[in-house]
Amino acid sequence: MMKRATISDVAKRVGVSPTAVSFAFNNPSQLNAATVEQILAAARELGYAPNPHARALLSRRTGVLGVIVPQSLFAIYANPYFATFLQGIGSLCDDQALGLLTVSPLEGSLTSAIARAPVDGFIIVGLNENHDEVAPLRKRGIPVVIVDGHAHTTTSVNVDDEDGAYAAARHLLSHGHPHLTILTFEPVPLLEAHKASVGANRLQGYRRAVQEAGLEWAAQLVEPSISGVEDGEHCFLFLWEQGQRPTAVLCMSDAVAIGVVRAALQLGLRVPDDLEVIGFDDIPAANLITPSLSTVHQPIFEKGRTAAELLVARLEGDTPAETVVLATELVLRGTTR
Amino acid sequence: MMKRATISDVAKRVGVSPTAVSFAFNNPSQLNAATVEQILAAARELGYAPNPHARALLSRRTGVLGVIVPQSLFAIYANPYFATFLQGIGSLCDDQALGLLTVSPLEGSLTSAIARAPVDGFIIVGLNENHDEVAPLRKRGIPVVIVDGHAHTTTSVNVDDEDGAYAAARHLLSHGHPHLTILTFEPVPLLEAHKASVGANRLQGYRRAVQEAGLEWAAQLVEPSISGVEDGEHCFLFLWEQGQRPTAVLCMSDAVAIGVVRAALQLGLRVPDDLEVIGFDDIPAANLITPSLSTVHQPIFEKGRTAAELLVARLEGDTPAETVVLATELVLRGTTR
DNA sequence: TATTATCCCTAAAAGGTTTTACTAAATCCC
DNA sequence: GGGATTTAGTAAAACCTTTTAGGGATAATA
Numbered sequence: 243m244m245k246r247a248t249i250s251d252v253a254k255r256v257g258v259s260p261t262a263v264s265f266a267f268n269n270p271s272q273l274n275a276a277t278v279e280q281i282l283a284a285a286r287e288l289g290y291a292p293n294p295h296a297r298a299l300l301s302r303r304t305g306v307l308g309v310i311v312p313q314s315l316f317a318i319y320a321n322p323y324f325a326t327f328l329q330g331i332g333s334l335c336d337d338q339a340l341g342l343l344t345v346s347p348l349e350g351s352l353t354s355a356i357a358r359a360p361v362d363g364f365i366i367v368g369l370n371e372n373h374d375e376v377a378p379l380r381k382r383g384i385p386v387v388i389v390d391g392h393a394h395t396t397t398s399v400n401v402d403d404e405d406g407a408y409a410a411a412r413h414l415l416s417h418g419h420p421h422l423t424i425l426t427f428e429p430v431p432l433l434e435a436h437k438a439s440v441g442a443n444r445l446q447g448y449r450r451a452v453q454e455a456g457l458e459w460a461a462q463l464v465e466p467s468i469s470g471v472e473d474g475e476h477c478f479l480f481l482w483e484q485g486q487r488p489t490a491v492l493c494m495s496d497a498v499a500i501g502v503v504r505a506a507l508q509l510g511l512r513v514p515d516d517l518e519v520i521g522f523d524d525i526p527a528a529n530l531i532t533p534s535l536s537t538v539h540q541p542i543f544e545k546g547r548t549a550a551e552l553l554v555a556r557l558e559g560d561t562p563a564e565t566v567v568l569a570t571e572l573v574l575r576g577t578t579r
Numbered sequence: 580m581m582k583r584a585t586i587s588d589v590a591k592r593v594g595v596s597p598t599a600v601s602f603a604f605n606n607p608s609q610l611n612a613a614t615v616e617q618i619l620a621a622a623r624e625l626g627y628a629p630n631p632h633a634r635a636l637l638s639r640r641t642g643v644l645g646v647i648v649p650q651s652l653f654a655i656y657a658n659p660y661f662a663t664f665l666q667g668i669g670s671l672c673d674d675q676a677l678g679l680l681t682v683s684p685l686e687g688s689l690t691s692a693i694a695r696a697p698v699d700g701f702i703i704v705g706l707n708e709n710h711d712e713v714a715p716l717r718k719r720g721i722p723v724v725i726v727d728g729h730a731h732t733t734t735s736v737n738v739d740d741e742d743g744a745y746a747a748a749r750h751l752l753s754h755g756h757p758h759l760t761i762l763t764f765e766p767v768p769l770l771e772a773h774k775a776s777v778g779a780n781r782l783q784g785y786r787r788a789v790q791e792a793g794l795e796w797a798a799q800l801v802e803p804s805i806s807g808v809e810d811g812e813h814c815f816l817f818l819w820e821q822g823q824r825p826t827a828v829l830c831m832s833d834a835v836a837i838g839v840v841r842a843a844l845q846l847g848l849r850v851p852d853d854l855e856v857i858g859f860d861d862i863p864a865a866n867l868i869t870p871s872l873s874t875v876h877q878p879i880f881e882k883g884r885t886a887a888e889l890l891v892a893r894l895e896g897d898t899p900a901e902t903v904v905l906a907t908e909l910v911l912r913g914t915t916r
Numbered sequence: 917t918a919t920t921a922t923c924c925c926t927a928a929a930a931g932g933t934t935t936t937a938c939t940a941a942a943t944c945c946c
Numbered sequence: 947g948g949g950a951t952t953t954a955g956t957a958a959a960a961c962c963t964t965t966t967a968g969g970g971a972t973a974a975t976a
Contacts, residue, residue, distance in 0.1 A: 246720045248932060259956050264934060274954060289718025291694040295641070296932035299632040299961050304697050306680065315669030315679055325662050332652030332681070341682040341696055342652055343643065346673055357628040359678055360641050360697040381626025383583045532869055585962060596926045601964060611924060633962035636931050 247290040255284045267292060298360060306341040307331065307550060308361035312368055315346045322525040323495070323542060330546025331365065338554060353378065363553045365389055365546075370438065371396050385556040387549045392438040397556060399549045399566045403440055406538035406570030407447025407492075410520045413572060414490045415455045417518065417579060423488040424448055425467035425477055425498050444494055444522065467498050474501025475508075482509060489517060496521035496528045496537055503535065503577060519577040533576025540570045584627040592621045604629060635697060643678040644668065644887060645698035649705055652683045659862040660832070660879060664726075667883025668702065675891060690715060700890045702726055702883075707775065708733050722893040724886045729775040734893065736886045736903045740777055743875035743907030744784025744829075747857045750909060751827045752792045754855065754916060760825040761785055762804035762814060762835050781831055781859065804835050811838025812845075819846060826854060833858035833865045833874055840872065840914060856914040870913025877907045 253260045258281065265272045266281035273281075285291075298304045309331065311318050318324045328342070335342045347355040352375035356364065363385035369376050371393035379386055380396065388398040414422060426433055427441040436442055445464075452459050467477040474493060478501070481488060493499035499521030506517045513519065513533055521528060524539035548566060555561045590597045595618065602609045603618035610618075622628075635641045646668060648655050655661045665679070672679045684692040689712035693701065700722035706713050708730035716723055717733065725735040751759055763770055764778040773779050782801075789796050804814040811830060815838070818825060830836035836858030843854045850856065850870055858865060861876035885903060892898045 249934095250932085260933080261935085261956060262954085265955085268934075272954075277954080286715075289715055291690075291715070291719060292934095293636070293932050294695050294697045295632050295636040295639075296961085297695075297934075298697060299630070299636055299932085299963090300934050302632075302961085304632070305695050306697065308678075314673045316666060316673050319662055319666035319669045322662075325656055325659075329653060329656035332656045332683075336651045336653050336683055336685065339683075339692075341645075341680050341692075343678050343680045344669070345678040346669075346676075348673065353628075355676075355678075358631050358634075358642050360631045360635060360643065378623075378626055378628070382628060527864070527867060530864060530867055586964095587962085597963080598926060598928095598965085599924085602925085605964075609924075614924080629964095630962050633931090634964075636933090636962080637964050639931090 246293075247285075247288040249290070249292070251288055252281065252285050252290050255288065256281050264292075295360075302362075304341075304360050304362055305339065306343050306361045307335060307553060308343045308345060308356075308359050308364045310345055310347060310352070310356065310364055310366045310369075312347055312352070314348050315344055318344060318346070322497075322527055323523055326525065326542040327367075327546040330543040330548075331550040332546075333543075334547055334550035334554065340554075347375070351375065356384075363387070363557050365549045365553055366391065368440065371398070385553060387553045387556070389545060389549050390440050393563070394565070395563055397552045397561075397564045397566075399545055399552065399568070401540045401545060401568050402570050403443035403540075404447035404450070406522065406540065406572065407444040408451045409447075409570070409572040410492055410522070410538050411448045411451035412454075413574070413578065414492065414518055414520060415451060415457070417490070419490040419518075421457065421460075421463055422448070422452065422490050422492055423481070423486070424464040424492045425474065425494065425502070426464060427467070427469065427494050429466045430464050441494060448492060467493070469495055469497055471497050471501040471504070474498035475505040476501075478502045478505035479509070491517065491519045493519065493521045496523045496525045496535060499535055499537065499577075500527065500531055503531065503533070514577050514579045518579060520572075524573060529575070536575045536578040537573055538570050539573045541568050544568060583630075584622075584625040586627070586629070588625055589618065589622050589627050592625065593618050601629075632697075639699075641678075641697050641699055642676065643680050643698045644672060644890060645680045645682060645693075645696050645701045647682055647684060647689070647693065647701055647703045647706075649684055649689070651685050652681055655681060655683070659834075659864055660860055663862065663879040664704075664883040667880040667885075668887040669883075670880075671884055671887035671891065677891075684712070688712065693721075700724070700894050702886045702890055703728070705777065708735070722890060724890045724893070726882060726886045727777050730900075731902070732900055734889045734898075734901045734903075736882055736889065736905070738877045738882060738905050739907050740780035740877075741784035741787070743859065743877065743909065744781040745788050746784075746907070746909040747829055747859070747875050748785045748788035749791075750911070750915065751829065751855055751857060752788060752794070754827070756827040756855075758794065758797075758800055758827075759785070759789065760818070760823070760828045761801045762811065762828065762830045762839070763801060764804070764806065764831050766803045767801050778831060785829060804830070806832055806834055808834050808838040808841070811835035812842040813838075815839045815842035816846070828854065828856045830856065830858045833860045833862045833872060836872055836874065836914070837864065837868055840868065840870070851914050851916045855916060857909075861910060866912070873912045873915040874910055875907050876910045878905050881905060 249260045249263050252263045266278045270278045345355050345359050365387050367389045370391045386396050433441045449459050467473050491502050499519050502519050511517050521535050521537035524537045528535040528537050586597045586600050589600045603615045607615045682692050682696050702724050704726045707728045770778045786796050804810050828839050836856050839856050843850050848854050858872050858874035861874045865872040865874050
């Protein structure tokens with residue numbers, strides 16, 4: 243394998259100093275136009291381009307934004323939520339000519355994933371600022387924006403999860419259901435332990451609506467699901483087998499909700515007449531299925547775009563930490579009456 | 580902004596040489612266990628982690644795979660085809676603990692995007708090996724795998740587009756349609772100019788089937804669309820307004836096909852009784868809409884995974900160039916009789 | 917006791933660029 | 947024609963790490 247040409251190779255070829263070559267690329271006005279042309283020609287001929295690592299070492303800039311989600315890349319790219327989120331980040335990267343690096347913390351620790359990534363700053367999704375592995379980041383000078391997680395010394399972008407959940411639950415309760423079935427990300431005690439997580443906030447919203455309606459927030463109202471269409475499907479079928487006959491289901495994600503609808507149709511239920519379902523997120527597929535899914539809309543694209551904007555701002559100047567909370571909105575479609 | 584701690588800071592703190600600190604991180608067996616512990620403690624305290632740029636400069640390894648598609652990041656992440664493709668690449672990155680960098684060549688040239696990206700190798704989608712901007716890459720030592728493009732000195736991964744298109748056209752023709760309407764990516768002459776592009780190959784497949792059936796390959800059989808659901812929808816509505824009454828439509832992408840189906844239903848046509856439609860790619864949404872979309876399945880995930888595997892192989896050893904062609908398969912669902 | 921091996925650690929080079937400070941020559945101005 | 951300015955280019959430091967070769971103890975062996 244031929245060794246890659248360096249700046250000195252080009253310099254030698256033309257008979258100038260490496261400095262001149264550097265100037266030809268970055269600051270041509272410092273040089274005679276003819277010399278610049280000569281240097282560029284030689285560079286082309288040798289297939290030379292400045293080594294990005296050397297450049298980054300010096301300039302502390304790579305032109306890359308890092309995104310960290312505590313999931314495998316496989317899972318991230320399979321998830322329509324992240325597709326839209328990354329689209330938001332991507333749109334800003336387009337504007338600013340930045341690259342977008344996704345790195346998974348799973349193989350090996352988060353810390354090592356972060357340490358190795360050649361990026362200018364990180365967008366961290368779903369972890370709180372004080373997370374054991376996030377905190378060290380800030381000790382080094384790396385700018386961080388937290389998304390879907392709690393922070394008060396760092397910039398964060400969140401969505402009003404509690405409010406959205408509250409609206410959804412309230413709406414279903416107004417239809418007079420004797421009780422609600424709530425499908426969560428994880429078992430409720432675990433969820434409540436993760437203080438201020440997305441799941442905990444949504445649960446809190448549901449709860450508030452239930453209690454306001456004068457109903458009892460009993461444990462049996464809630465069933466843990468996980469995520470993914472299949473999980474939702476299996477979960478509902480399981481409940482049915484157990485003899486439960488839900489009339490209203492709240493899901494913490496659209497994927498799960500879509501699974502529930504699918505299972506219900508499979509069982510011969512009419513949606514929304516026999517069963518009402520409300521999801522969360524409003525992913526594109528929510529509007530593609532029949533009946534179309536009622537859900538809590540959150541501005542996923544804007545969330546990504548905003549996070550990227552704030553990160554870039556931090557990169558450029560030393561902007562103060564900001565706390566952004568975007569609104570959610572209940573969108574009623576075909577799975578509610 | 581506090582300056583980031585360097586290896587010397589840690590060394591000074593503990594009273595050892597920088598070498599010792601490096602060993603503590605990369606080769607602890609060279610050091611007394613107690614010393615290692617001391618160094619690691621000091622590093623933690625100072626928030627030190629090795630500078631990835633310096634490390635990359637020396638080791639020529641960043642642990643990042645680059646993906647280049649001649650589209651904006653916005654467009655890439657909006658495209659379900661790429662979602663699945665990136666999932667394939669991502670699954671390998673998970674296994675190998677690599678990062679995945681998407682970089683858009685649009686703002687500024689492809690060349691500069693490539694030059695700046697801190698990656699170990701590139702997967703380049705939709706460009707031929709001899710493309711003006713791809714060729715220089717190979718002059719420098721950077722490993723490249725071409726996907727959906729022609730190559731003979733570099734490793735490439737393709738799909739049998741012509742064969743898939745042929746099968747789709749043949750199937751529709753067997754139903755006795757007087758003629759087919761073909762929606763292409765771009766105007767046909769342009770498409771044919773791009774020798775050996777995905778579009779050209781698919782067109783050639785359609786053409787072969789038409790000619791084999793003894794029909795005339797007339798220009799009016801073909802209508803340029805672009806991509807995206809809306810494009811397909813508008814295109815079909817436009818044809819209808821023009822007085823055309825297609826009975827069978829072949830689309831070069833599922834998105835366009837979904838748009839066509841949507842437009843047809845809107846016009847009161849029965850699908851597949853009044854109109855048959857076959858798409859291309861078999862994206863997940865193809866199976867979500869009603870009626871479900873008949874399409875040419877291509878192994879998108881495997882294509883990504885395979886490209887990544889081959890790239891990693893090139894990175895490790897100097898493996899010879901390979902040419903992989905994956906099979907396509909006609910999948911008949913609800914939009915064909 | 918002399919030699920060899922082992923252990924723990926260090927000095928220095930290498931990796932490829934950008935940037936600052938500076939020089940030498942040419943041009944300008946009155 | 948002498949000082950000031952501009953032009954065109956260079957030398958050397960800085961960026962931060964890893965790796966190679968080796969040094970000085972101490973322990974093991976003959």
